[in-house]
Amino acid sequence: xxxxxxxxxxxxxxxxxxSSLNCSYTVSGLRGLFWYRQDPGKGPEFLFTLYSxxxxxxxxxxxxxxxxxxxxxxxxxxKPEDSATYLCAVQARYNFNKFxxxxxxxxxxKP
Amino acid sequence: xxQVTQNPRYLITVTGKKLTVTCSQNMNHEYMSWYRQDPGLGLRQIxxxxxxxxxxxxxVPEGYKVSRKEKRNFPLILESPSPNQTSLYFCxxxxxxxxxxxFGPGTRLLVL
Numbered sequence: 001x002x003x004x005x006x007x008x009x010x011x012x013x014x015x016x017x018x019s020s021l022n023c024s025y026t027v028s029g030l031r032g033l034f035w036y037r038q039d040p041g042k043g044p045e046f047l048f049t050l051y052s053x054x055x056x057x058x059x060x061x062x063x064x065x066x067x068x069x070x071x072x073x074x075x076x077x078x079k080p081e082d083s084a085t086y087l088c089a090v091q092a093r094y095n096f097n098k099f100x101x102x103x104x105x106x107x108x109x110k111p
Numbered sequence: 112x113x114q115v116t117q118n119p120r121y122l123i124t125v126t127g128k129k130l131t132v133t134c135s136q137n138m139n140h141e142y143m144s145w146y147r148q149d150p151g152l153g154l155r156q157i158x159x160x161x162x163x164x165x166x167x168x169x170x171v172p173e174g175y176k177v178s179r180k181e182k183r184n185f186p187l188i189l190e191s192p193s194p195n196q197t198s199l200y201f202c203x204x205x206x207x208x209x210x211x212x213x214f215g216p217g218t219r220l221l222v223l
Contacts, residue, residue, distance in 0.1 A: 004153075032209070043115075043201050043214030044154070087154065096208045097161060098169060099144070103153035 002027045006102035013109050021073040021105045023088030033071050035064050036087040078109045113138045115215035117202050123221045132187045132218050134202030142208040143185040147198040192222045
């Protein structure tokens with residue numbers, strides 16, 4: 001069964017304190033892994049897509065990496081405006097139309 | 112402005128009273144999808160549509176219907192809502208299913 005697990009559920013950081021969020025997945029052939037950011041009361045907003053193990057993508061203080069079993073979202077020197085829930089989703093090769101989301105990591109960055 | 116819109120944003124209803132949540136996108140996207148988001152369960156896919164008149168079930172389709180008569184619109188229909196359908200609903204669209212999804216602002220539904 002295709003499954004996505006994110007950890008930790010919640011993470012509290014001080015401003016400037018770097019850390020990583022984890023997304024573990026089991027899927028019958030990964031087509032793509034997606035990271036989204038969700039602010040309270042809003043819909044998810046796209047951050048990155050990763051397609052193959054070893055791939056990395058960066059955007060400002062965020063860097064996403066992918067292995068055959070998991071993805072990490074590294075946050076370097078976070079700022080309070082990085083506070084949000086970060087969602088991970090996978091798309092399987094056997095059916096491009098279906099997406100499986102994790103339950104998210106709620107990040108709180110204190111000034 | 113490129114966007115996905117949903118209406119209504121908030122809805123309180125009673126068990127058994129049919130309702131429709133509308134979704135519209137102005138980006139000429141082929142692929143559209145509905146999700147529900149519940150605490151601890153994440154986003155779960157209800158239905159999706161690859162193009163006009165082409166729809167299929169996601170992981171949690173029970174109790175829901177959809178239609179895609181026009182490319183821009185993808186309404187979600189609850190024929191007989193029940194309390195277990197109380198949730199936050201999101202519509203999403205993308206140019207094709209392989210590509211980045213753009214999400215609407217969400218519809219918060221409470222079924223009493």
